[in-house]
Amino acid sequence: MWSIVDQTEWNKMQSTFPKESWPEGNTAPANFRAITEAEFCHSHYYTGYSYAAVGYFQFTRSNDKNEFKERVHGKIFINSFGKGWLQEIRHWENKVVYWLFDLCQHEYETTKKANCYWEGKCKKCGHLHAVDSSD
Numbered sequence: 149m150w151s152i153v154d155q156t157e158w159n160k161m162q163s164t165f166p167k168e169s170w171p172e173g174n175t176a177p178a179n180f181r182a183i184t185e186a187e188f189c190h191s192h193y194y195t196g197y198s199y200a201a202v203g204y205f206q207f208t209r210s211n212d213k214n215e216f217k218e219r220v221h222g223k224i225f226i227n228s229f230g231k232g233w234l235q236e237i238r239h240w241e242n243k244v245v246y247w248l249f250d251l252c253q254h255e256y257e258t259t260k261k262a263n264c265y266w267e268g269k270c271k272k273c274g275h276l277h278a279v280d281s282s283d
């Protein structure tokens with residue numbers, strides 16, 4: 149169940165990312181994988197930018213329908229790039245396990261380029277991304 153943080157971004161994401169890549173019931177989102185704490189620190193999935201939505205989920209299957217050995221449950225955060233992470237609090241182990249996912253593993257093609265400006269569009273999902281390095 150999602151709580152929407154940014155409705156405008158959320159609406160865009162709904163029309164950009166294919167339905168089958170989103171988490172659904174007990175099925176994890178696409179490209180869902182556990183990483184170490186150190187990897188999470190350097191992953192750039194968590195940034196200073198806000199996330200578009202947050203939710204609590206329990207997964208028993210990966211996106212390709214393989215069963216997990218143990219149920220994965222925790223809080224999910226997703227940003228407007230369709231990238232996100234889940235924090236699994238394992239109280240019984242006094243440990244936090246981080247999971248990453250990507251609704252699309254973007255492959256951007258440059259659509260516009262000027263001095264300090266770059267604009268691209270993902271070949272797979274059509275996601276638009278712009279970087280203005282003069283800011």
Ligand SMILES: [Zn+2]
Nearest residue numbers: 252254270273
């Ligand atoms: Zn994409």
